[in-house]
C-alpha cells in the first residue's frame with residue numbers, strides 16, 4: 001500500500017517509519033498539511049494519512065476519489081475535520097479511537113494545576129532570580145467540586161485523577177457510564193456547582209459552543225476551566241468577555257477554535273492576525289498549549305500501531321473495526 005502521509009513532523013517518523021516498513025507499506029512523508037491546494041499530492045497513493053488540523057472537505061473527497069485513493073487514515077480519535085458523509089461509498093475513513101486516554105487526562109490536570117498554582121509564572125520568575133511570591137497565591141483542589149463534561153475514555157481517566165485529589169466529582173453526559181466515582185447531574189447544575197470544569201466531549205452540532213455567554217454566567221466566580229477536547233466547544237468571544245469580567249480563576253486551553261494553520265507551526269516570526277488568540281495570550285491566568293494533550297511516547301507509539309493496523313486490515317479485506325461510518329457523521 002502506498003500512503004501519502006500529510007503534515008509530517010519529525011516526531012511522526014519515529015514510529016511510523018520502522019512500523020510502516022515492517023508492514024511493507026510505502027509511506028511518502030509530506031510536510032504540507034492536507035488542503036485543497038495540496039490534495040493533488042495524493043495522486044498515485046492508495047491512502048492518505050491525516051491529522052487533526054488537516055481538513056478534508058467534500059470537494060477534496062471527490063478529488064481523492066478521482067485519483068483512486070481508497071482510504072483516509074486518521075491518526076487521531078477525533079474526525080470532525082473529515083466530511084464523513086461525503087466520503088460514503090467513495091472512500092473508507094478509519095481512525096484511532098483510543099490510544100492513551102490517560103495522556104490527555106493527565107495533561108488536563110497538568111494545565112489545571114499550572115493555572116491554579118501559577119507554576120507557569122513562577123518558572124519565568126525564578127529564572128530571573130525573582131524569588132518573590134507576590135501574585136502567586138493559588139488555591140487547593142482538595143475537597144473542591146470538579147465537573148467533567150463527557151465521560152468517555154478520557155473523561156473517565158480524568159475522573160480517576162480527580163478522585164485521587166479527593167475532590168467531589170460531578171459529571172454530565174447524555175450517555176452515562178456505570179461504576180464511576182462521580183455523580184451525574186444536569187449540565188446547568190454542573191456549571192453552577194463546579195470549582196473546576198474539564199471538557200471531554202466530542203465537537204458536534206450539539207456541543208459546539210457548549211461554553212458560551214450563558215453557561216459562563218451560570219458558573220461560579222473564580223472557576224477553573226480546562227479544554228483539551230476541541231476548540232469549537234468554547235465560544236472564544238464569550239470566554240474573553242468572561243475573562244475581562246474576572247469570572248475565571250484560570251483557564252487552560254490545549255485547543256482553540258481557529259487553531260488550524262497556527263497550532264503545530266512555528267509562527268514566532270509572523271504577525272499574528274487573530275485578535276482573539278492574541279487577546280487570550282495577554283491574560284496571566286490563561287495557559288495556551290498547542291493541541292498536545294495526546295503527545296506522549298506511549299500515545300504516539302499506539303497511534304502509529306493502530307493507524308497501520310487499520311491500513312493492513314483494509315489491504316487484506318479484514319473487518320474494519322475502526323471505520324468511521326456515515327452514521328457517526330457529526
Ligand code: NAI
Pocket residue numbers: 077078097098101104149150151152153154155172173174175200201202203206207228229230254255291292293294295
Ligand atoms: P469518547 O468517545 O470515549 O467519549 C466522548 C464522550 O462524550 C462520550 O461518553 C459521549 O457520550 C460524550 N458526549 C457526547 N455528546 C455529549 C454532550 N452533548 N455533552 C456531554 N458529553 C457528550 O472520546 P474520548 O476518547 O474520551 O475523547 C474526548 C475528546 O477528546 C475527543 O472527542 C477529542 O475531541 C479530544 N481529544 C483531544 C486530544 C488532545 O490531544 N488534546 C487527544 C484525543 C482526543
